[in-house]
Amino acid sequence: MRTPLPAISIQQPDIQRQWQTGATPQQRILPPSQTGNPIVAAQTISNIVIQGSSSVAAVTDIESIAINKQTGTAYTVQVSDLDTLITFSNNSGGTITLPGPAGAVFGFKQIVQGTFSSVLTIAITPARGSFLIMQVKNDSGGGNVQPSIVDGNGNTWHFLAGGADGGNLATNFYYSYNVNAGLDSVQLTSFYGTGVALEGFILEYSGFGATDPLDTSALSGSQPIITTGKPNCLVYSGIASVVNIGATAGPGFTSRYSNGQIICQDQFVAVSGTSVTGDCTPTAVGHAPVNFVASFKTSTGPSSLEFPPGWFTYIENTGTGTFAITAPTTNIDGSATNVSLPPNSGVLLVFDGTNWFTERGISLPIPVSAANGGTGRATLTARAVLLGEGTSPVNFAAPGTAGLALASNGASADPSFQTISAAVGLSNGVTGSGAVVLAVSPIITGTAALPVVTTSGKITNYNGIATVSEGVPAEYATIDITNQNANQGASTFYTTPSSGGAGMYRVSAYVVLTTVDAVSSTLPNVQIVFTDQNTNTTITMDATPILAGAGMGQTAALTNNTVGTAVSGVIAISVGGGTVIQYQTAGYASNTPGTMKYAMHLKLEAL
Numbered sequence: 001m002r003t004p005l006p007a008i009s010i011q012q013p014d015i016q017r018q019w020q021t022g023a024t025p026q027q028r029i030l031p032p033s034q035t036g037n038p039i040v041a042a043q044t045i046s047n048i049v050i051q052g053s054s055s056v057a058a059v060t061d062i063e064s065i066a067i068n069k070q071t072g073t074a075y076t077v078q079v080s081d082l083d084t085l086i087t088f089s090n091n092s093g094g095t096i097t098l099p100g101p102a103g104a105v106f107g108f109k110q111i112v113q114g115t116f117s118s119v120l121t122i123a124i125t126p127a128r129g130s131f132l133i134m135q136v137k138n139d140s141g142g143g144n145v146q147p148s149i150v151d152g153n154g155n156t157w158h159f160l161a162g163g164a165d166g167g168n169l170a171t172n173f174y175y176s177y178n179v180n181a182g183l184d185s186v187q188l189t190s191f192y193g194t195g196v197a198l199e200g201f202i203l204e205y206s207g208f209g210a211t212d213p214l215d216t217s218a219l220s221g222s223q224p225i226i227t228t229g230k231p232n233c234l235v236y237s238g239i240a241s242v243v244n245i246g247a248t249a250g251p252g253f254t255s256r257y258s259n260g261q262i263i264c265q266d267q268f269v270a271v272s273g274t275s276v277t278g279d280c281t282p283t284a285v286g287h288a289p290v291n292f293v294a295s296f297k298t299s300t301g302p303s304s305l306e307f308p309p310g311w312f313t314y315i316e317n318t319g320t321g322t323f324a325i326t327a328p329t330t331n332i333d334g335s336a337t338n339v340s341l342p343p344n345s346g347v348l349l350v351f352d353g354t355n356w357f358t359e360r361g362i363s364l365p366i367p368v369s370a371a372n373g374g375t376g377r378a379t380l381t382a383r384a385v386l387l388g389e390g391t392s393p394v395n396f397a398a399p400g401t402a403g404l405a406l407a408s409n410g411a412s413a414d415p416s417f418q419t420i421s422a423a424v425g426l427s428n429g430v431t432g433s434g435a436v437v438l439a440v441s442p443i444i445t446g447t448a449a450l451p452v453v454t455t456s457g458k459i460t461n462y463n464g465i466a467t468v469s470e471g472v473p474a475e476y477a478t479i480d481i482t483n484q485n486a487n488q489g490a491s492t493f494y495t496t497p498s499s500g501g502a503g504m505y506r507v508s509a510y511v512v513l514t515t516v517d518a519v520s521s522t523l524p525n526v527q528i529v530f531t532d533q534n535t536n537t538t539i540t541m542d543a544t545p546i547l548a549g550a551g552m553g554q555t556a557a558l559t560n561n562t563v564g565t566a567v568s569g570v571i572a573i574s575v576g577g578g579t580v581i582q583y584q585t586a587g588y589a590s591n592t593p594g595t596m597k598y599a600m601h602l603k604l605e606a607l
Contacts, residue, residue: 093321106207120188120198128181131208134174135238136200145191153184161219171240171290178210217294233295237278239263241289250279316346479602485594498578504607509543512566521596522589533576544569
């Protein structure tokens with residue numbers, strides 16, 4: 001791998017001869033991939049093979065590169081020079097300037113005020129990559145709970161600080177960087193509901209990069225002080241109070257908004273370590289204000305919004321003089337702010353977001369760190385599963401014994417291949433759909449406890465014996481009533497389905513006397529009312545016997561006035577589809593009406 005060299009003349013005769021001699025040499029000038037990676041851009045210029053990558057195939061379309069012919073002695077590289085060959089033919093030589101900031105790079109663009117409401121809406125149309133600061137005040141009168149924020153353009157808002165003045169006038173500060181372009185509706189909803197109104201502002205600034213610009217901040221009820229940690233900082237101070245604090249910005253600050261109770265102000269600080277007071281002294285006696293101050297790092301090189309990482313161009317000197325390529329505020333190849341471009345030479349220039357590089361200064365350290373999109377490792381374990389570890393090198397779940405599953409070890413640990421126990425793997429599952437196919441002759445051992453399940457189809461074989469009709473008997477209905485002191489009128493037991501519901505059913509009935517009358521009691525018998533499937537006529541059939549004495553299904557005569565006198569029976573009925581099966585009792589009697597009581601239990605099965 002090549003390492004940065006001192007600032008010396010750049011002689012690339014091979015490339016120079018190609019550019020000078022016409023179309024055939026230019027066929028090797030390859031338009032780099034615009035991936036935002038200066039390394040990729042460098043790879044493609046002359047089929048260089050960089051460690052860990054393949055050579056790039058040549059492109060033969062010479063029209064793919066635009067040409068910017070310069071005849072003067074001074075030129076500043078423009079954004080439009082991306083993927084362009086800039087030629088300089090002045091025999092006196094001159095200066096080629098690579099853009100960079102001259103002093104403050106940030107710029108204030110606008111401030112937008114939202115609608116004063118419990119649901120505050122701030123509509124702003126920022127430029128791509130702008131930096132936004134939002135100050136929100138609520139009149140809760142009772143502490144400070146942040147409002148909820150919904151950004152309509154996908155931007156992320158970061159909480160800076162929040163406090164309440166002596167009168168509990170709560171104010172919160174937020175920021176968002178590298179924002180998306182276009183109309184954005186930022187909606188904030190008060191935690192305290194419709195009775196509490198929010199007032200807010202968004203300030204837009206330009207000149208910040210794509211990384212988090214926050215340097216340092218402080219919050220106070222009087223005059224907070226910060227010490228900047230970086231040069232070229234934007235310092236913002238926001239103040240809110242329940243009383244009028246005047247409209248004058250603090251020393252060194254530029255006022256962006258003031259209504260007497262709220263001030264939005266900023267200043268530029270060029271030197272690192274500068275002490276700044278977020279100062280706007282109240283002009284009226286009252287509650288101490290919420291006073292906030294923060295510094296934000298601006299770009300240290302050409303604006304990443306104009307010259308993003310991976311921006312590149314080609315420069316050729318075809319004259320007899322020497323041109324100096326200079327980057328006044330950045331480094332070239334990490335060693336100097338200028339290099340010489342002698343006659344009959346050319347150079348590739350790539351910007352990485354902070355500094356400029358020629359082809360000689362680009363290197364690719366192996367392994368590539370995770371923070372830069374790599375794995376952080378030179379090799380990867382064969383047949384292992386990659387595990388992300390944030391910005392640290394990737395980790396691995398080592399291959400396990402055949403049949404083991406990759407299972408979680410909790411939110412704070414890497415997963416691993418392991419044996420899944422029944423308690424872990426088969427409980428607390430997620431309800432789903434689909435088919436489970438068992439082995440031809442599955443064997444279930446131990447005790448299997450099943451929840452309430454619904455199945456379809458029929459069992460065609462039970463314990464090695466083929467079943468008929470519906471498979472095995474299915475219980476379709478049950479009646480369990482107690483303390484009955486009268487006959488049961490005809491009531492619905494079960495309604496057979498219109499499709500497939502016709503057929504044989506079995507009714508099991510049991511009645512027992514539970515409370516006797518002092519003089520006499522007569523236990524009722526159970527009757528089933530149904531529609532015969534062959535004749536379509538209504539049939540009433542006794543389901544319990546009515547013998548004069550004890551017999552099969554009967555402990556004694558129904559008139560036996562003794563607790564525990566019981567009667568039971570089982571009958572089979574042939575029922576039509578789409579009809580109602582009913583139950584009722586007949587023959588109940590009590591010397592004193594309603595005194596004798598009985599219990600009845602019925603079950604209906606399909607055969």
